Structures are given as C-alpha cells and as structure tokens.
Amino acid sequence: xxxxxxxxxxxxxxxxxxxxxxxxxxxxxxxxxxxxxxxxxxxxxxxxxxxxxxxxxxxxxxxxxxxxxxxxxxxxxxxxxxxxxxxxxxxxxxxxxxxxxxxxxxxxxxxxxxxxxxxxxxxxxxxxxxxxxxxxxxxxxxxxxxxxxxxxxxxxxxxxxxxxxxxxxxxxxxxxxxxxxxxxxxxxxxxxxxxxxxxxxxxxxxxxxxxxxxxxxxxxxxxxxxxxxxxxxxxxxxxxxxxxxxxxxxxxxxxxxxxxxxxxxxxxxxxxxxxxxxxxxxxxxxxxxxxxxxxxxxxxxxxxxxxxxxxxxxxxxxxxxxxxxx
Amino acid sequence: xxxxxxxxxxxxxxxxxxxxxxxxxxxxxxxxxxxxxxxxxxxxxxxxxxxxxxxxxxxxxxxxxxxxxxxxxxxxxxxxxxxxxxxxxxxxxxxxxxxxxxxxxxxxxxxxxxxxxxxxxxxxxxxxxxxxxxxxxxxxxxxxxxxxxxxxxxxxxxxxxxxxxxxxxxxxxxxxxxxxxxxxxxxxxxxxxxxxxxxxxxxxxxxxxxxxxxxxxxxxxxxxxxxxxxxxxxxxxxxxxxxxxxxxxxxxxxxxxxxxxxxxxxxxxxxxxxxxxxxxxxxxxxxxxxxxxxxxxxxxxxxxxxxxxxxxxxxxxxxxxxxxxxxxxxxxxxxxxxxxxxxxxxxxxxxx
Ligand SMILES: Nc1ncnc2c1ncn2[C@@H]1O[C@H](COP(=O)(O)OP(=O)(O)O)[C@@H](O)[C@H]1O
Ligand SMILES: [Mg+2]
Numbered sequence: 001x002x003x004x005x006x007x008x009x010x011x012x013x014x015x016x017x018x019x020x021x022x023x024x025x026x027x028x029x030x031x032x033x034x035x036x037x038x039x040x041x042x043x044x045x046x047x048x049x050x051x052x053x054x055x056x057x058x059x060x061x062x063x064x065x066x067x068x069x070x071x072x073x074x075x076x077x078x079x080x081x082x083x084x085x086x087x088x089x090x091x092x093x094x095x096x097x098x099x100x101x102x103x104x105x106x107x108x109x110x111x112x113x114x115x116x117x118x119x120x121x122x123x124x125x126x127x128x129x130x131x132x133x134x135x136x137x138x139x140x141x142x143x144x145x146x147x148x149x150x151x152x153x154x155x156x157x158x159x160x161x162x163x164x165x166x167x168x169x170x171x172x173x174x175x176x177x178x179x180x181x182x183x184x185x186x187x188x189x190x191x192x193x194x195x196x197x198x199x200x201x202x203x204x205x206x207x208x209x210x211x212x213x214x215x216x217x218x219x220x221x222x223x224x225x226x227x228x229x230x231x232x233x234x235x236x237x238x239x240x241x242x243x244x245x246x247x248x249x250x251x252x253x254x255x256x257x258x259x260x261x262x263x264x265x266x267x268x269x270x271x272x273x274x275x276x277x278x279x280x281x282x283x284x285x286x287x288x289x290x291x292x293x294x295x296x297x298x299x300x301x302x303x304x305x306x307x308x309x310x311x312x313x314x315x316x317x318x319x320x321x322x323x324x325x326x
Numbered sequence: 327x328x329x330x331x332x333x334x335x336x337x338x339x340x341x342x343x344x345x346x347x348x349x350x351x352x353x354x355x356x357x358x359x360x361x362x363x364x365x366x367x368x369x370x371x372x373x374x375x376x377x378x379x380x381x382x383x384x385x386x387x388x389x390x391x392x393x394x395x396x397x398x399x400x401x402x403x404x405x406x407x408x409x410x411x412x413x414x415x416x417x418x419x420x421x422x423x424x425x426x427x428x429x430x431x432x433x434x435x436x437x438x439x440x441x442x443x444x445x446x447x448x449x450x451x452x453x454x455x456x457x458x459x460x461x462x463x464x465x466x467x468x469x470x471x472x473x474x475x476x477x478x479x480x481x482x483x484x485x486x487x488x489x490x491x492x493x494x495x496x497x498x499x500x501x502x503x504x505x506x507x508x509x510x511x512x513x514x515x516x517x518x519x520x521x522x523x524x525x526x527x528x529x530x531x532x533x534x535x536x537x538x539x540x541x542x543x544x545x546x547x548x549x550x551x552x553x554x555x556x557x558x559x560x561x562x563x564x565x566x567x568x569x570x571x572x573x574x575x576x577x578x579x580x581x582x583x584x585x586x587x588x589x590x591x592x593x594x595x596x597x598x599x600x601x602x603x604x605x606x607x608x609x610x611x612x613x614x615x616x617x618x619x620x621x622x623x624x625x626x627x628x629x630x631x632x633x634x635x636x637x638x639x640x641x642x643x644x645x646x647x648x649x650x651x652x653x654x655x656x657x658x659x660x661x662x663x664x665x666x667x668x669x670x671x672x673x674x675x676x677x678x
Contacts, residue, residue: 222412225377226474230426230481231400240429244416 058306062299073300081277082285082301085193089268089281090261093200097257101208102250106242108209109216110224123209126202134202135270142189150187157184191273196281199267204260211253212246219245252319259312263305327484327517328353329374333385336369336378336541343369345541346385351485351534353390354515356508358528361538362564367521370538371487374519375404389484405478405516409490411470413462419473420445420458426481448476451514468499479516486518492527500524504531525565529553537561562592569593569637593661595640600626600649601658609658612637614651619643628657 063070073079104123108116126134140146142153154161161184168177189195223245227237243250265283272279274288282305289298329351336344343366351357359367372378374387376399386395394402414422423445427436436444449455452472462470471491478486491507492500508531511518522528528535529549537544537552537560545557556562563570571591601609612628615636619625624646626639637659641649651657 220410222408222410223414225399226406226408226412226414226477227425227429228377229375229399229404229406230429230477232425232429233400236429240425241414244414 055306058299058302061295062303064299065296069296070300073297074304076297078276078280079285079297079301082280082282083304085196085280086262086282088193089197089200090258092197093204093261094254094258096201097205097208097261098250098254100205101210101212101253101257104209105212105216105246106238108213110221110242120213123206123213126204126206131203131264131266132270135199135267137202138195138198138271139190142195150189153187153189154185157187161185190271191275192279195271196268196279199271200261200264203264203267204257207257207260208250208253211249211256215246215249216242248319248323252316255312255315255319259308262308327390328388329485329517329519330388331370331374331385332388334370334373334387335381335384336366336373337381343541344373344380347538347541347543348385349519349536349543349546351517351519353517355533356511356518356520356531357534357536358532359519359521359536359538360525360528360564361523363523365523365538366541367523367538368489371406371489371519371521374485375399375406375487376402377406403481403484405475405481405483405486407471407474407478407486407488407491409493411462411467411474411494413470413474413477415462417461418458419454419460419462419465420449422462422473423448423458423477423480425477444480448480451479451510452476466499467495468503471495471503479514484517486516488518488520490521490523493522500527507531529565537564539564556592559592567595567638567640569595569598571635571637591661595625595638596623597662598637598639599660599662600639600641601660602649603656603658605658607658607660609660612657612659614653614655614657617651617653619646626651628659630659631656 074083104119107113108120141148142150144150161181164177164181164184168174168181187194189198223241224237227241232240262281263283264281265287268281269284269287272281272284274280274284276288280288282301286298286301286305289295289301330349332348333346334344334348335342335346347366347370349357349359349370359370361367369378373380376394376397380387380395386393388394389402399406414425417425424441427441427444430436445458446455449458452475454469454472454476457465457469457473462473465473475488475491492503495503504527507520511531520528520532529552532549534546535549535552536546539560545552545561547555552561553565556565562568569592571593599609601607603611611631613631614626615629616627617624622643624641624643626641626646627636628639629636639659
C-alpha cells in the first residue's frame with residue numbers, strides 16, 4: 001500500500017512537470033530563454049577557450065616565420081624520420097588492434113564462455129592505467145633486471161636466428177633476413193622500435209573492441225544463426241553478415257585507434273631512448289624541439305598532429321552522419 | 327520428411343529448460359508447439375535446427391529415418407524463421423533470398439541465371455514480386471516475415487521451423503498472416519513445426535498441437551482434442567477460460583463421483599448451465615454480479631451464495647435475452663452433462 005501511494009504521488013509529480021499548458025506546449029519545453037542562452041554561452045566559450053584558441057595558436061606559431069620556413073622544417077631529416085616512425089608504428093599497431101578488437105568483440109558478443117567478464121574488464125585496462133605505467137611495464141619485463149631481459153630473450157631466439165641466417169646465406173630475401181638475423185642475435189626492445197610498437201599497441205587496444213561490443217550486442221546473434229542455417233560456414237558468416245553489419249563501427253574504432261597510436265606520448269616516451277632519427281616519434285620530436293627552444297619547428301611538427309586530429313574528427317562526424325542516415 | 331525428437335533434455339547451469347521432451351511432426355503436416363513464454367519452445371526448436379546442442383546423451387533428433395543429432399545446422403536441411411525476422415539488413419530483399427544459394431561452393435552452386443529465376447519464383451510465392459529491390463527496413467513487419475520465409479525456402483529445406491513468426495506483429499496483421507500461412511502450407515506441404523504462445527493461433531491453423539509447460543510436454547493432440555479433453559489442469563487453464571470450482575460442489579456437478587480429498591474441478595464457462603432458482607432441479611445458488619452482452623456471446627459473472635467463489639458463465643445471446651436477467655438476481659447453476667462438454671478434472675489444490 002505504501003509503495004502504491006508513493007508511485008501515485010510520483011506520477012503526480014511528473015504529471016505536473018509535463019502537463020500540457022494552455023498554449024498547447026509542454027511546460028518542460030518552455031525553459032526560460034535566458035537560461036538557454038546562458039548555457040549556450042558557457043558551452044561555446046569553453047569550446048573556444050580550450051579547443052579553438054590552442055589550435056589557432058599552434059598554426060599561427062608554426063607559420064610565424066612564413067610558409068617557406070614552415071615547409072622547410074618538414075624536409076629536415078629528423079622530422080621526416082619521426083613521421084616515418086609514427087606511420088610505421090601506427091601501421092603495425094592499428095591492424096594488430098583491429099584483429100584483436102574484432103576477435104574479442106566477436107567472442108564476447110556471439111559466444112558464451114567462462115572468463116568472459118574478465119576479458120571485458122581487461123579490455124578497459126589501458127584506459128584505466130596511466131600511459132607512463134604502461135610504458136614502465138615493458139621496461140619491467142624486458143629491461144636489464146626484468147623478467148625476460150633482452151640477453152635472455154636472445155638465447156630464446158637463437159634457433160630462430162640460426163634459421164634466419166640460413167635463409168639469408170641461401171640468398172632468400174637476403175637483405176631482410178640479414179637485418180632480421182642481426183636483430184635476433186641481439187634483440188632490442190626497450191629503447192628501440194619494438195618497444196615503441198608494443199607500448200603503442202597496449203595503449204590503443206581498447207578502441208576497436210570498445211566500439212564494436214555494444215554495437216554487436218545490440219544487433220544480437222540472429223542474423224548469424226540465419227546464415228548458418230542457410231549453410232554458411234563460419235568464415236562466410238563473418239565476411240558476409242557480421243562484417244557488413246559492423247563496418248561503420250569498425251571504421252570509427254579504427255580512426256580513434258589510429259589517432260591514439262599516432263599521438264601517444266607517455267608510454268612511448270618511457271620505452272623510447274629518444275634517439276634522434278631512430279626512436280623518435282612525432283610527439284616525442286615535438287618535445288625535443290621545444291626543449292631546444294626551437295619553438296617554430298616544434299609547432300610546425302605539432303601542427304601535423306593537429307591536422308591529424310582535425311581529419312579524425314572530420315571522419316568521425318562523417319561516420320556518424322552515415323550511420324544515423326540509414 | 328517427418329521430424330522426431332525423442333527424450334530431449336537441456337539444462338542451462340542447473341536450470342532444466344527441457345526435460346525429456348519428445349514430439350513427432352508427421353511428414354507434410356503443420357504442427358504447433360504451444361506454451362507460455364519461458365516454457366522452452368525456442369530452445370527445443372533451436373535444438374532441432376542444430377543451433378543448440380541437447381544435453382549429452384539425452385536423446386535424438388530424426389528427420390525421416392535419419393539421425394541428424396550430430397549434424398551441423400547447415401547440413402540438416404532446415405529452414406528457420408526467427409521471431410524478429412533476422413533479415414540481413416545490408417542486403418536487398420532479392421539478395422536476402424539468394425543468400426543460401428550464393429554461398430554454395432563448386433558444382434552445388436547454381437548459375438546466376440538460375441538463382442535469379444529462383445528468387446523471382448519465391449518472391450511470387452510469398453506475393454512480394456515487386457519488392458525485390460527494397461531493403462528490409464523499407465518493408466512492413468508482415469512483409470519482412472514473408473521475405474524471411476522465402477529466404478528459408480530458397481535452399482529447399484526438408485523441414486520448416488518457425489519461431490513465433492507473427493509474435494512481433496499487431497493483432498490484425500497476425501490474423502491475416504496466419505490464415506495466409508495455413509493456405510500457403512496447404513499449397514506446398516512442407517513438414518512444419520510452428521512455435522507460438524498464442525493458443526488461438528495454434529488451435530486455428532495447426533494439424534496437431536504439442537503443449538509445452540516448464541520444459542515438459544503436457545499434451546499432444548488435434549486442436550479439438552486438446553481443447554475439448556485437456557489432459558492436465560495446466561492445459562485446461564492455458565486453453566481458453568475456465569472456472570476453478572472449489573468444494574463443496576455438490577449441486578453444481580452431478581453424476582460424477584469425486585474423491586473427497588481432492589477439491590478443484592475445472593468447467594469451461596460455456597459448460598455451465600444457468601436456470602431459474604424456482605426450477606426444482608439440483609444446482610448451486612448464485613447471485614448475478616456482472617453482465618456483459620456485447621457480441622454474440624453473453625458473459626455473466628455470478629457469486630455463489632455459499633461464498634465459494636465466483637463463476638463465469640457464457641451463453642448464446644438469444645438464450646440470454648430470453649432469460650431477462652438483472653444484476654443481483656438469484657440463479658441456479660450446474661455443469662452440463664453432455665460427455666464432450668463435461669470437462670471435469672479433479673486435482674490437488676492449485677498453488678497460489
Ligand atoms: N542461453 C541460455 N542460458 C540460460 N538460460 C536460458 C538460455 N536460453 C534459454 N534459457 C532459459 O530457458 C528457458 C526457456 O527459454 P526459451 O526456450 O527461450 O522459452 P520460450 O521460447 O518458450 O519462451 C527460459 O527460462 C530461459 O530463461
Ligand atoms: Mg521463444
């Protein structure tokens with residue numbers, strides 16, 4: 001009886017909140033005009049102060065010595081090397097995380113298995129953890145006093161090194177296998193490209209899975225079941241039913257993952273030795289230039305990252321437009 | 327090709343969704359699997375299709391004489407239609423229907439021209455000839471379900487399994503579509519198992535009805551059999567309205583020897599006879615509480631004067647008009663004695 005009373009008083013409350021007024025417009029929609037204007041002003045000044053001003057500052061500072069100087073900065077070997085390394089890192093980390101993200105989302109949403117909730121929680125780990133710690137973890141594992149120091153790793157990899165050397169000696173893709181052999185002989189992870197790639201994979205791995213899991217959950221499993229009863233095998237079901245259904249969500253996850261992979265500073269900073277032209281990514285290069293009081297160059301490189309952000313946002317709104325339209 | 331399920335059990339954790347369920351769908355027949363929500367209908371259908379595995383060693387699924395228990399769904403030759411259509415949303419109607427043929431490999435795969443003409447045939451069969459180029463979102467619910475049916479039939483399944491195919495549709499479309507399905511089935515005679523929780527739907531279109539409750543089969547029979555001779559109290563209550571008459575029912579029910587320790591009788595409202603109290607016949611006295619005379623059947627609720635509950639009565643309109651009843655009138659009630667209509671069943675007290 002008591003709960004019933006409470007309920008009816010609640011409906012009464014909502015009823016008064018939403019009663020249709022004499023003018024025929026619900027009261028809830030008649031917020032005072034000044035309130036709406038005030039809220040809009042607050043929102044826009046925030047956006048302006050924290051997003052537009054810095055963006056404009058980056059570009060104006062980068063262009064402070066004119067276009068000619070701006071363009072010249074990119075022809076510098078160091079900047080180009082940093083750009084190349086960032087692209088290489090993203091080119092490895094993004095596909096790896098797409099593979100992982102799709103597999104994890106598929107497993108989580110289409111199958112029931114033990115340990116599923118643990119997997120779901122683990123996916124969020126990189127969001128919860130400070131990137132610096134993410135970097136330190138790899139130092140802890142592969143560092144001199146770590147669990148698997150690089151020398152020991154070298155012992156592990158010795159058979160592979162021998163194999164690779166044989167291939168190189170036989171003249172089979174000689175250049176590649178020579179390089180591989182010399183790396184396998186003395187594997188370097190920390191203060192090297194492999195460490196940077198690993199740290200980047202770690203910090204950017206939630207994006208694809210996080211995008212896909214809710215989407216695939218809302219779509220359910222019936223379409224896959226329908227395909228299976230029609231005779232499709234697992235592969236056909238994935239390519240012809242699952243993938244087309246998630247393609248925009250996947251694309252969205254990929255651009256976010258890529259933005260993070262290219263832009264990551266903290267984790268990469270810990271594992272990179274910051275050796276110019278060798279283990280410097282774009283964000284690290286910005287820092288180095290800035291610390292050398294070369295602010296025009298620093299901002300020029302930063303403007304590249306800013307453009308990446310703008311492109312990412314543009315693609316993101318395109319995907320949103322595309323998916324709400326259908 | 328007939329479907330036989332024998333002693334199928336399925337447990338989720340320690341919850342028994344199906345408990346040694348057996349059923350048989352004769353070749354070419356339309357059988358309804360009827361039961362309330364949560365009774366295990368979908369689970370059974372999915373086990374028959376191979377989308378779910380029955381408990382280890384619990385039973386077998388046969389299509390004709392072939393044991394298909396261990397075959398994957400794609401090899402069983404089933405057409406499955408889902409409650410929420412499950413059409414491929416990124417494909418057009420025609421592409422949806424062609425899906426099962428296009429994914430075939432090697433010599434089993436028909437030529438493009440064959441597929442196109444087969445799709446046209448199927449579109450005509452489900453009366454959607456002109457909608458092949460549309461996408462699922464551009465169709466009504468009833469149209470979508472017919473596309474789903476055409477898609478299932480495209481691979482020429484041996485049996486057709488429909489999981490509440492009209493469950494997501496509104497009442498009018500539902501009625502039209504189930505007549506349509508019955509006619510459709512009369513045309514192609516494919517062995518069909520049809521799941522529904524709507525007893526009216528099951529009784530109207532099925533050749534046979536299998537009634538499922540809490541993972542167990544309660545009764546199997548033709549619609550008339552299960553309606554007129556319910557085997558269990560559950561079936562009694564589930565199929566149409568029924569009065570649960572508590573002791574003492576002397577007066578209401580005659581000619582039946584009732585064991586004393588059991589105290590509920592089930593009588594359908596139209597099997598209650600209504601008499602004037604002055605007729606000196608045996609019966610139970612009651613007071614009219616409520617009268618509803620809209621439509622061909624008049625509905626009366628009467629309260630027994632001995633305080634043993636309320637009894638619902640249904641009468642043909644013409645007879646009701648003759649009686650000229652008012653609220654508050656005293657009447658005499660008794661169960662009819664005709665053998666078919668006399669549906670008295672005695673059980674332990676209902677759990678409430
Ligand atoms: N995958 C599952 N895991 C756990 N319980 C399930 C699962 N599938 C079905 N059930 C349970 O089994 C029972 C029967 O379900 P279902 O076959 O869907 O019933 P119906 O189709 O008759 O409504 C329900 O109580 C449901 O909660
Ligand atoms: Mg169901």
